[in-house]
Amino acid sequence: MEAFAHLVNELNAADQKAANAASSAGFAYGLAAIGPGIGIGYLVGKSVEAMARQPEAAGMVRTTMFLGIAFTEALALIGFVVFILIGL
Amino acid sequence: MNDLSASAITTSLQGPAPEVGVTKDMVRRGLIVAPLIIAVCGVIWGMNGAYSSAYGIVIVLVNFALAATLVAVTARISLGLMMGAVLFGYLVRLGLIFLAVLLVKDSGWISLPALGATIIVTHLGLLVWEMKYVALSLAHPGLKPSRP
Numbered sequence: 286m287e288a289f290a291h292l293v294n295e296l297n298a299a300d301q302k303a304a305n306a307a308s309s310a311g312f313a314y315g316l317a318a319i320g321p322g323i324g325i326g327y328l329v330g331k332s333v334e335a336m337a338r339q340p341e342a343a344g345m346v347r348t349t350m351f352l353g354i355a356f357t358e359a360l361a362l363i364g365f366v367v368f369i370l371i372g373l
Numbered sequence: 374m375n376d377l378s379a380s381a382i383t384t385s386l387q388g389p390a391p392e393v394g395v396t397k398d399m400v401r402r403g404l405i406v407a408p409l410i411i412a413v414c415g416v417i418w419g420m421n422g423a424y425s426s427a428y429g430i431v432i433v434l435v436n437f438a439l440a441a442t443l444v445a446v447t448a449r450i451s452l453g454l455m456m457g458a459v460l461f462g463y464l465v466r467l468g469l470i471f472l473a474v475l476l477v478k479d480s481g482w483i484s485l486p487a488l489g490a491t492i493i494v495t496h497l498g499l500l501v502w503e504m505k506y507v508a509l510s511l512a513h514p515g516l517k518p519s520r521p
Binding site: 318321322325326329330333336337340343344345347348349350351352354355356358359361362363365366369370 | 384386388389390391392395396437440441444448452453455456459460463464466467470471474478485486488489490492493496497500503504507
């Protein structure tokens with residue numbers, strides 16, 4: 286811990302700013318990926334339940350499930366774009 | 374283990390895969406609108422923007438194709454496997470997109486704002502376009518709109 290503090294003190298202001306931006310971007314991307322992960326899990330779980338109960342409706346359920354997955358994933362992509370713009 | 378979880382693990386779905394058809398539609402539409410998106414990015418960010426925009430469109434279309442392939446292949450084996458594959462596939466595809474951007478981020482031809490804008494606009498635009506088609510097909514099969 287002391288070595289880390291020593292290392293941080295040796296960084297100049299520009300490096301510190303870049304390091305802060307990178308770590309903030311990493312946190313933002315990680316947080317942005319959690320929500321869609323929960324959403325996709327819930328969505329696919331319910332879809333599997335529906336297909337298991339009513340296999341004859343599987344085609345319709347799979348179509349809407351796939352579009353739902355893609356829409357949910359868009360949230361993670363927005364987080365990723367923020368990450369590449371401010372931190373990469 | 375109750376009956377529903379047992380059937381979710383053992384049930385497999387044979388026959389045509391609708392997500393493959395949806396993805397083929399989106400890829401075809403993506404290729405149709407690609408010149409327009411590339412031109413707009415070229416006007417705003419210059420040649421680097423045009424190259425980055427083309428790269429972003431490829432990333433989005435490959436991402437859709439991977440997702441559809443994963444669902445189509447695993448649904449033929451078991452619904453439980455499909456659920457696991459979709460969840461891990463989500464992580465893997467995010468990792469692949471990250472890798473694809475990481476590989477080119479220091480290249481001279483890349484424009485990150487153009488790449489980011491293209492990824493978001495293409496992804497959402499193609500989904501909304503397909504959603505309109507799918508919603509009309511499901512609600513009014515007799516009025517199925519013609520494909521582009």
